[in-house]
Amino acid sequence: MHGSVTAVSRSGEHGFSKQTRPSIRLLAGLGVEGDAHLGVTVQHLSRVRQDPAQPNLRQVHLIATELLEEVRVKGYAVAPGQLGENVTTTGLDLLGLPTGTRLRLGAEAVVEVTGLRNPCAQIDGFRKGLLKEVVHRDEAGDVRRKAGVMAVVVDGGEVRPGDPVTVELPAEPHRPLERV
Template sequence: MSRDAEHRFGKRPATEIRLVAGVGVEGDAHAGKTVQHRSRVAADPTRPNLRQVHLIAAELLTELAAVGFDVEPGQLGENVTTHGLDLLALPRATRLRLGAHAVVEVTGLRNPCRQIDAFRPGLLSDLVGRAPDGSVVRRAGVMAVVLAGGTVRPADPIAVRLPTGPHQALAPV
């Protein structure tokens, strides 16, 4: 669990975070009903915030360590680090129950930016690549909005509810 009231690249570890419906992580700079990411605010501050919560798989951090990048939970700006869940394979509108009460809905992929290389030179190329068909592959986690609030702690279970109907692949938000 991580949050930070300031707009910095990484977030500070926390023993728990409180999710607020329609807003995001209480006390986090990216919480809000409308966009909070600086570049998005500059473009149109009235757009809805589809990036209220950032989730990354712990397995990604392990993969990065294996190729020489020491990255701790929260350092890539994520609020929630998951275990045993293939976040990138989830369809849009998947609902995740975090702990007893909180529910988030996956809105899309995080689009990694050049700040990642300022944090760890060369890391961006391990988070963004190309599939054999030439399409861009983004591995920096997923973004979600909060549907139901609640307190979330590191060992809390995560339950997955896939959307009904045709599944839509995740795209950057």
């Protein structure tokens, strides 16, 4: 499986959206240089309140361009970085990857997928009604999260729009993604 990076984003402030950049630098074991979520321990504010010592499994947030296109068709104008992601991809089924999948981003950087982003009500503050498009219950009543995946940085490096993304699946049996 191969895809590519369509945009990269970061923000030094804890806010909802991130600004797109010409490149970002991933730092092994930490996350995106200059991003508010950089760190060995959790940086997401609600999770810090729960337990500031828990490991940061949300160092890098990835979303597929295909999701942005899907919600655009439903009337929600959303550009790369606006849902808080660091890396926007195309050509990959991010949500279908198993836990532990490694993604090579460009020539050097490697991230390991830890789980699904658990979208919160802030999404409706950004675009009213958008939350129901990125998290909902399927016909069986199971919760489906579509707001991207979270990862930790295994190998650091620069990541730019246009960089290839290569998928390395973990050994079987594969574990489905759960919220992190």
